[in-house]
Amino acid sequence: MSLLQVEQVSHKFNSKRLFKTNNQSNNVLHDVSFSIEEGSCLGLIGTSGAGKTTLGKVILGIQRPQHGKVLFQGHDIYNVDKATQRKLRRDLQVVFQDSYSSVNPRMTAEQIIMEPLENYEKLTIGERRSKVVSLLERVGLSEKDLKKFPYQFSGGQLQRINIARAISLKPKLIVLDESVSSLDMVTQSLILELLKELKVDFGLSYLFITHDIKAAFSISDALGVLEKGELIEYYESKDEFFHSRNPVILRMRESILAEHPRFRSLTKNVKMV
């Protein structure tokens, strides 16, 4: 049994008002199915507006899809009793793209990381403190940062705090929704390294949602490509991405910047014009 199974999920946004229903709606997701195995990372690539974030929300259990099922550890997350849902929530965490809006500006790093722990575990103050410190150290920050507020951190450091919050309950699956996309190249690679380490240490699985093909490549085991709400390609092994003949994939592949302009394909420029 896979850790997460997404079965034929379709979703539309209807704009409903009190006296009128707007029927002009667009399919955000259309018949998406895939699964994530325990301990693996699925990279989900897509351009803006492809439905990546909506799919993430559907999997996180905060956006009920109109059709289809999401099975997490064998339970349909939208059709279980409250207690089971709460238990499932614990194993499912998220790290968003915008690290600043992901933390309450009025809370200290300690309070931010503690929030999930407070909800699920009864700990004494001392135990909690030491747990938060160990989490902070695990993500590369130190005890000094406990009492700092979000504005005192850089974007990369804040993203580390978000990661610390996500791993605090030792979840099974973390949805990384563009988690490294707004960071600079160096920080990005450092965070990716951290994520890879954590994956091994905690036995995590990731759903890595991104538009950044390089980042997806560096961390994923399997790859999926989302285009206009449909999962157009799915590769068990990420290298297959380079052998695909699908025109959408070809476009994506060409858009990857070469290390040096010299290496960019000349034909691409001709095509673009």
Place this chain on the structure above:
Amino acid sequence: MIAMFRGILKSQKVIVICSLILCVLFLMALFAPWLAPNDPTAVNFVDKLQRPSLDYPFGTDHLGRCIFSRILYGARISLGYAMLIFMSALSIGLIIGIIAGYIGGWVDQLLMRLGDGLMAIPSLLFVLGFVGIWGTGLKQVVFGLILVQWVYYARVIRGMVLSLKEQNYITAAKISGSSTWTIMQKHIIPNVLPSLVVMGTLEMGWAIMNLSSMSFLGLGVQPPTPEWGAMIHEGKSYIRTNPALMVYPGLMIMLVVVTFNLLGEALSERYGIKRR
């Protein structure tokens, strides 16, 4: 220490001065029984319409009552009930605004349309109507003013909650298992409250004005209870011969309202909050 204080005084002159004035006024109201030289309701026809003297710092009114003492006791009612209106309207507005903003849907529509309905009637007219139905008296006026006032808070809070709700940290909190109540307590109320207090400061002046104007019309505080608006009302027959009867309470109302408004403006400028 002194340098730090001087720094604060210099950078936030208006805030510091206004807060000091208000502090003094509130202390005066609180300690009125000890500060007042005379009984505010003691009638003494021998000494009526006296000029200021040592016994009567502001003179006496047409019934020989000490104006200074009456102003001190009047501050208790004006400031106290304005505070009551502010706190109650804020609490009601906070609860309704959060419910409307957070739950949304038809609940939001219902509550906000109710608010729109209340706002469609001018507040003075609403309170007049309220008094017309339930009779004159301080209780009715205060209740009417609270009923008018909560709508403004509720609307502002609803707007803030709507934008807060979309923040990722609320979503993250939901995912990390926080209940709706925890989210409100930890994430929504602390982020909404500071702006509300600033807004409330501006509204305090409004509350005092309205309370006094209702008393001036003879609908709120009833004689012989000292209240600033009622004092102006009582003094209006003597405006030609003894304007002091109206001037002192009038000046007090002006001082309080202007101070609250200046403080509110300064606070909202400093913390970047728009009015209403």
